Amino acid sequence: MDTCIHHNRCVFFNGPAAATKSTKQQYCMNHYADCARFMTFQHIAPDKIPIDLLPNQRVRAAQLISNI
Numbered sequence: 624m625d626t627c628i629h630h631n632r633c634v635f636f637n638g639p640a641a642a643t644k645s646t647k648q649q650y651c652m653n654h655y656a657d658c659a660r661f662m663t664f665q666h667i668a669p670d671k672i673p674i675d676l677l678p679n680q681r682v683r684a685a686q687l688i689s690n691i
């Protein structure tokens with residue numbers, strides 16, 4: 624799979640590489656459709672997505688989307 628289409632504007636992707644390398648590999652470089660941040664990009668303006676929302680927090684992402 625290709626790199627996530629949101630990587631240029633994603634705070635997580637552009638954050639500290641060392642702490643997130645494996646997660647980037649798992650989500651951003653392979654299975655971005657499974658990412659919580661990717662989910663929110665489809666529904667919420669980028670500046671409204673919490674900075675600390677992690678790719679594995681899909682329940683939290685669903686709650687954010689349901690509260691729109």
Ligand code: SF4
Binds near residue numbers: 652660661
């Ligand atoms: S954290 Fe999610 S939204 Fe951001 S670049 Fe990676 S897969 Fe895309």
